[in-house]
Amino acid sequence: MTIQQIVFIIISALTIGSALVVVLDRNLFRAAIALMASFLGVAGLYILLDAGFLAAAQLLVYIGAISILIIFAIMMTRRLMQTTETPFNSQPIWGLIAAVLAFALLTIVILNTWPTSDFAGAEPLVGELAVQSNVNALGRLLVDPEAFVLPFEVASVLLLAALIGAVAIARPEKE
Amino acid sequence: MVPLSWYLIVAALLFCIGLYGVMARRNAVAILMAVELMLNAVNINLVAFWRYLQPEYQAGVTWAIFVIAVAAAEAAVGLALIISVYRSRDSVVAEELDSLKY
Numbered sequence: 553m554t555i556q557q558i559v560f561i562i563i564s565a566l567t568i569g570s571a572l573v574v575v576l577d578r579n580l581f582r583a584a585i586a587l588m589a590s591f592l593g594v595a596g597l598y599i600l601l602d603a604g605f606l607a608a609a610q611l612l613v614y615i616g617a618i619s620i621l622i623i624f625a626i627m628m629t630r631r632l633m634q635t636t637e638t639p640f641n642s643q644p645i646w647g648l649i650a651a652v653l654a655f656a657l658l659t660i661v662i663l664n665t666w667p668t669s670d671f672a673g674a675e676p677l678v679g680e681l682a683v684q685s686n687v688n689a690l691g692r693l694l695v696d697p698e699a700f701v702l703p704f705e706v707a708s709v710l711l712l713a714a715l716i717g718a719v720a721i722a723r724p725e726k727e
Numbered sequence: 728m729v730p731l732s733w734y735l736i737v738a739a740l741l742f743c744i745g746l747y748g749v750m751a752r753r754n755a756v757a758i759l760m761a762v763e764l765m766l767n768a769v770n771i772n773l774v775a776f777w778r779y780l781q782p783e784y785q786a787g788v789t790w791a792i793f794v795i796a797v798a799a800a801e802a803a804v805g806l807a808l809i810i811s812v813y814r815s816r817d818s819v820v821a822e823e824l825d826s827l828k829y
Contacts, residue, residue, distance in 0.1 A: 556728060557729050560729045560733060564737045568740055568744070571741055571744045571764050572744060574757075574764060575745070575748030575751070575752065575757070575761055575764075580754060580756060583757060583760060584760065587760050587763065590741075590764065590767070591763075594741075594767045597771055597774075598771075600729070601778045602778060603774050603777075603778070603791075606791055606792065609792060609795055610795070613795050613798075613799055614763070614795070614798075617799060618802045621802055621803065622756060622759065622760060622806065625756050625809060625810060628813075629756070629810065629819050638753070639752060639753060639754070639757065640752065640753060641751060641753045641821065642822065643750065643751065644751040647747050647750030647751035650747075650750060651744070651746045651747035652743070654743050655739055655740060655743040658742070658743070659736060662732050662735045662736055663732060666730075666731050666732045666735065667732065686785070689785055693786075693789050694792075700786075703793055707793055707797070710796070710797065711799070711800055714799075714804050715803070717803075717804050718803040718806075718807040719807075721804065721807040721808055721811050722806075722807035724814065
Protein backbone atom coordinates (compact mmCIF):
# COMPACT_ATOMS: atom_id res chain seq x y z
CA MET A 553 0.00 0.00 0.00
CA THR A 554 1.53 3.26 -1.11
CA ILE A 555 1.49 6.61 0.70
CA GLN A 556 -1.00 7.93 -1.86
CA GLN A 557 -3.44 5.14 -1.09
CA ILE A 558 -3.19 5.76 2.66
CA VAL A 559 -3.83 9.48 2.12
CA PHE A 560 -6.76 8.59 -0.12
CA ILE A 561 -8.28 6.36 2.56
CA ILE A 562 -7.89 9.03 5.27
CA ILE A 563 -9.48 11.73 3.10
CA SER A 564 -12.30 9.43 2.02
CA ALA A 565 -13.01 8.48 5.63
CA LEU A 566 -13.24 12.19 6.52
CA THR A 567 -15.59 12.83 3.58
CA ILE A 568 -17.88 9.85 4.17
CA GLY A 569 -17.90 10.22 7.96
CA SER A 570 -18.91 13.86 7.89
CA ALA A 571 -21.46 13.13 5.14
CA LEU A 572 -23.06 10.61 7.51
CA VAL A 573 -23.18 13.27 10.23
CA VAL A 574 -24.88 15.61 7.72
CA VAL A 575 -27.76 13.24 7.07
CA LEU A 576 -28.09 11.72 10.55
CA ASP A 577 -27.49 14.49 13.08
CA ARG A 578 -30.46 15.95 14.88
CA ASN A 579 -28.84 19.34 15.30
CA LEU A 580 -29.00 21.10 11.95
CA PHE A 581 -26.22 23.53 12.79
CA ARG A 582 -23.84 20.68 13.54
CA ALA A 583 -24.92 19.07 10.26
CA ALA A 584 -23.97 22.26 8.43
CA ILE A 585 -20.50 22.26 10.00
CA ALA A 586 -20.09 18.59 9.06
CA LEU A 587 -21.11 19.54 5.52
CA MET A 588 -18.17 21.94 5.42
CA ALA A 589 -15.84 19.13 6.55
CA SER A 590 -17.24 16.89 3.83
CA PHE A 591 -16.64 19.57 1.18
CA LEU A 592 -13.09 19.90 2.49
CA GLY A 593 -12.58 16.16 2.03
CA VAL A 594 -13.85 16.38 -1.54
CA ALA A 595 -11.37 19.21 -2.18
CA GLY A 596 -8.65 16.86 -0.89
CA LEU A 597 -9.77 14.21 -3.38
CA TYR A 598 -9.50 16.80 -6.17
CA ILE A 599 -5.92 17.54 -5.11
CA LEU A 600 -5.13 13.81 -5.18
CA LEU A 601 -6.55 13.77 -8.71
CA ASP A 602 -4.22 16.65 -9.78
CA ALA A 603 -7.16 19.04 -10.22
CA GLY A 604 -5.71 21.87 -8.15
CA PHE A 605 -7.81 24.61 -9.71
CA LEU A 606 -10.98 22.69 -9.00
CA ALA A 607 -9.91 22.17 -5.38
CA ALA A 608 -9.47 25.94 -5.03
CA ALA A 609 -12.87 26.54 -6.64
CA GLN A 610 -14.38 23.99 -4.27
CA LEU A 611 -12.90 25.78 -1.25
CA LEU A 612 -14.08 29.20 -2.44
CA VAL A 613 -17.54 28.33 -3.73
CA TYR A 614 -18.67 25.46 -1.52
CA ILE A 615 -16.99 26.15 1.81
CA GLY A 616 -16.79 29.91 1.39
CA ALA A 617 -20.20 30.62 -0.12
CA ILE A 618 -22.71 27.78 -0.12
CA SER A 619 -22.02 26.59 3.45
CA ILE A 620 -22.25 30.14 4.76
CA LEU A 621 -25.53 30.60 2.86
CA ILE A 622 -26.91 27.42 4.42
CA ILE A 623 -25.83 28.51 7.91
CA PHE A 624 -27.55 31.87 7.34
CA ALA A 625 -30.73 30.06 6.30
CA ILE A 626 -30.55 27.88 9.41
CA MET A 627 -30.17 30.90 11.66
CA MET A 628 -32.96 32.85 9.92
CA THR A 629 -35.56 30.14 10.32
CA ARG A 630 -36.69 29.43 13.86
CA ARG A 631 -37.43 25.88 15.11
CA LEU A 632 -34.70 24.46 12.90
CA MET A 633 -32.14 23.94 15.61
CA GLN A 634 -34.51 22.21 17.99
CA THR A 635 -33.01 18.90 18.95
CA THR A 636 -35.99 17.28 20.64
CA GLU A 637 -38.00 16.18 17.62
CA THR A 638 -36.96 13.50 15.18
CA PRO A 639 -34.81 14.62 12.22
CA PHE A 640 -36.56 12.15 9.90
CA ASN A 641 -39.87 12.10 8.08
CA SER A 642 -42.25 9.14 8.06
CA GLN A 643 -40.19 6.95 5.71
CA PRO A 644 -36.58 6.62 6.94
CA ILE A 645 -36.64 2.81 6.53
CA TRP A 646 -37.72 2.98 2.89
CA GLY A 647 -35.18 5.68 2.22
CA LEU A 648 -32.48 3.51 3.75
CA ILE A 649 -33.52 0.48 1.68
CA ALA A 650 -33.52 2.53 -1.52
CA ALA A 651 -30.11 4.07 -0.77
CA VAL A 652 -28.53 0.70 0.09
CA LEU A 653 -29.97 -0.89 -3.05
CA ALA A 654 -28.67 1.98 -5.19
CA PHE A 655 -25.21 1.65 -3.62
CA ALA A 656 -25.14 -2.12 -4.16
CA LEU A 657 -26.12 -1.70 -7.80
CA LEU A 658 -23.51 1.01 -8.41
CA THR A 659 -20.79 -1.05 -6.70
CA ILE A 660 -21.54 -4.13 -8.79
CA VAL A 661 -21.43 -2.10 -12.00
CA ILE A 662 -18.21 -0.28 -11.00
CA LEU A 663 -16.34 -3.42 -9.94
CA ASN A 664 -17.38 -5.27 -13.08
CA THR A 665 -16.41 -2.45 -15.42
CA TRP A 666 -13.25 -1.13 -13.75
CA PRO A 667 -11.73 -3.96 -11.66
CA THR A 668 -9.58 -2.85 -8.73
CA SER A 669 -6.48 -4.57 -10.11
CA ASP A 670 -6.69 -2.54 -13.32
CA PHE A 671 -4.69 0.68 -12.88
CA ALA A 672 -6.29 2.08 -16.01
CA GLY A 673 -4.38 4.49 -18.20
CA ALA A 674 -3.05 7.89 -17.21
CA GLU A 675 0.63 8.59 -16.93
CA PRO A 676 0.71 11.07 -14.04
CA LEU A 677 1.41 14.71 -14.85
CA VAL A 678 3.46 15.88 -11.90
CA GLY A 679 5.10 19.04 -10.71
CA GLU A 680 4.69 22.78 -11.20
CA LEU A 681 4.65 22.63 -15.00
CA ALA A 682 1.82 20.12 -15.10
CA VAL A 683 -0.37 22.24 -12.81
CA GLN A 684 0.39 25.39 -14.78
CA SER A 685 -0.39 23.80 -18.14
CA ASN A 686 -3.51 22.30 -16.58
CA VAL A 687 -4.95 25.68 -15.62
CA ASN A 688 -3.74 27.23 -18.85
CA ALA A 689 -5.45 24.60 -20.98
CA LEU A 690 -8.57 24.82 -18.82
CA GLY A 691 -8.85 28.56 -19.40
CA ARG A 692 -8.44 28.08 -23.14
CA LEU A 693 -11.10 25.35 -23.18
CA LEU A 694 -13.60 27.64 -21.46
CA VAL A 695 -13.34 30.36 -24.11
CA ASP A 696 -12.72 28.16 -27.15
CA PRO A 697 -15.60 28.37 -29.68
CA GLU A 698 -14.88 24.74 -30.55
CA ALA A 699 -15.24 23.68 -26.93
CA PHE A 700 -17.12 25.20 -24.01
CA VAL A 701 -17.74 28.86 -24.72
CA LEU A 702 -21.50 28.42 -25.12
CA PRO A 703 -22.06 26.63 -21.76
CA PHE A 704 -19.71 29.18 -20.19
CA GLU A 705 -21.86 32.09 -21.35
CA VAL A 706 -25.08 30.28 -20.48
CA ALA A 707 -23.69 29.65 -16.98
CA SER A 708 -23.13 33.38 -16.50
CA VAL A 709 -26.73 34.11 -17.58
CA LEU A 710 -27.91 31.37 -15.22
CA LEU A 711 -26.02 32.91 -12.30
CA LEU A 712 -27.49 36.33 -13.07
CA ALA A 713 -30.99 34.85 -13.25
CA ALA A 714 -30.46 33.01 -9.97
CA LEU A 715 -29.20 36.21 -8.33
CA ILE A 716 -32.25 38.22 -9.39
CA GLY A 717 -34.59 35.31 -8.68
CA ALA A 718 -33.26 34.78 -5.16
CA VAL A 719 -33.66 38.47 -4.35
CA ALA A 720 -37.17 38.57 -5.82
CA ILE A 721 -38.32 35.41 -4.02
CA ALA A 722 -36.86 36.17 -0.60
CA ARG A 723 -37.95 39.82 -0.45
CA PRO A 724 -40.87 40.38 1.93
CA GLU A 725 -44.13 41.19 0.19
CA LYS A 726 -45.20 44.81 0.37
CA GLU A 727 -48.49 46.49 -0.40
CA MET B 728 -1.40 4.97 -7.66
CA VAL B 729 -4.95 4.69 -6.39
CA PRO B 730 -7.17 2.53 -8.63
CA LEU B 731 -9.96 4.31 -10.46
CA SER B 732 -12.62 2.10 -8.90
CA TRP B 733 -11.77 3.38 -5.40
CA TYR B 734 -12.73 6.90 -6.41
CA LEU B 735 -15.88 5.63 -8.08
CA ILE B 736 -16.91 3.66 -4.99
CA VAL B 737 -16.30 6.60 -2.64
CA ALA B 738 -18.36 8.77 -5.01
CA ALA B 739 -21.13 6.15 -5.13
CA LEU B 740 -21.16 5.95 -1.33
CA LEU B 741 -21.33 9.75 -1.02
CA PHE B 742 -24.13 9.85 -3.60
CA CYS B 743 -26.16 7.22 -1.76
CA ILE B 744 -25.69 8.98 1.59
CA GLY B 745 -27.02 12.12 -0.09
CA LEU B 746 -29.89 10.11 -1.61
CA TYR B 747 -30.81 8.80 1.82
CA GLY B 748 -30.73 12.33 3.23
CA VAL B 749 -33.02 13.61 0.47
CA MET B 750 -35.53 10.84 1.03
CA ALA B 751 -35.49 10.63 4.82
CA ARG B 752 -34.91 14.13 6.27
CA ARG B 753 -37.82 16.24 7.43
CA ASN B 754 -36.25 19.63 7.21
CA ALA B 755 -36.09 21.38 3.83
CA VAL B 756 -32.66 22.89 4.58
CA ALA B 757 -31.31 19.42 5.44
CA ILE B 758 -32.70 18.12 2.13
CA LEU B 759 -30.82 20.89 0.30
CA MET B 760 -27.62 19.95 2.12
CA ALA B 761 -28.05 16.33 1.03
CA VAL B 762 -28.54 17.49 -2.57
CA GLU B 763 -25.20 19.33 -2.33
CA LEU B 764 -23.58 16.06 -1.20
CA MET B 765 -24.99 14.30 -4.27
CA LEU B 766 -23.65 17.02 -6.59
CA ASN B 767 -20.21 16.65 -5.00
CA ALA B 768 -20.28 12.90 -5.59
CA VAL B 769 -21.01 13.49 -9.27
CA ASN B 770 -18.11 15.94 -9.43
CA ILE B 771 -15.70 13.36 -7.99
CA ASN B 772 -16.76 10.97 -10.74
CA LEU B 773 -16.26 13.57 -13.47
CA VAL B 774 -12.79 14.49 -12.27
CA ALA B 775 -11.72 10.86 -11.69
CA PHE B 776 -12.79 9.84 -15.19
CA TRP B 777 -10.94 12.82 -16.65
CA ARG B 778 -7.77 11.98 -14.73
CA TYR B 779 -7.70 8.27 -15.49
CA LEU B 780 -9.24 7.94 -18.93
CA GLN B 781 -8.53 11.19 -20.78
CA PRO B 782 -5.97 13.38 -18.97
CA GLU B 783 -5.00 15.34 -22.10
CA TYR B 784 -8.47 16.86 -22.68
CA GLN B 785 -9.98 18.53 -19.62
CA ALA B 786 -13.67 18.14 -20.41
CA GLY B 787 -14.33 16.48 -17.04
CA VAL B 788 -12.85 19.36 -15.05
CA THR B 789 -14.74 21.88 -17.17
CA TRP B 790 -18.04 20.15 -16.53
CA ALA B 791 -17.24 19.92 -12.83
CA ILE B 792 -16.83 23.72 -12.85
CA PHE B 793 -20.24 24.07 -14.49
CA VAL B 794 -21.74 21.74 -11.90
CA ILE B 795 -20.29 23.97 -9.16
CA ALA B 796 -21.80 27.06 -10.82
CA VAL B 797 -25.21 25.41 -11.14
CA ALA B 798 -25.00 24.20 -7.53
CA ALA B 799 -24.34 27.74 -6.36
CA ALA B 800 -27.38 29.00 -8.29
CA GLU B 801 -29.49 26.14 -6.96
CA ALA B 802 -28.48 26.78 -3.35
CA ALA B 803 -29.24 30.52 -3.63
CA VAL B 804 -32.70 30.03 -5.16
CA GLY B 805 -33.51 27.02 -2.97
CA LEU B 806 -32.68 28.81 0.27
CA ALA B 807 -34.61 31.89 -0.92
CA LEU B 808 -37.63 29.64 -1.52
CA ILE B 809 -37.24 28.06 1.92
CA ILE B 810 -37.10 31.47 3.60
CA SER B 811 -40.13 32.62 1.60
CA VAL B 812 -42.09 29.49 2.57
CA TYR B 813 -41.05 29.91 6.18
CA ARG B 814 -42.38 33.45 6.12
CA SER B 815 -45.82 32.46 4.86
CA ARG B 816 -46.27 29.02 6.51
CA ASP B 817 -44.06 29.37 9.60
CA SER B 818 -42.56 25.94 8.94
CA VAL B 819 -39.78 24.38 6.89
CA VAL B 820 -40.82 20.76 7.35
CA ALA B 821 -41.15 19.30 3.85
CA GLU B 822 -44.05 17.03 4.83
CA GLU B 823 -46.20 19.94 6.00
CA LEU B 824 -45.93 21.72 2.65
CA ASP B 825 -48.73 19.77 1.02
CA SER B 826 -51.20 22.40 -0.18
CA LEU B 827 -50.71 21.31 -3.82
CA LYS B 828 -52.04 17.88 -2.88
CA TYR B 829 -55.61 18.92 -2.11
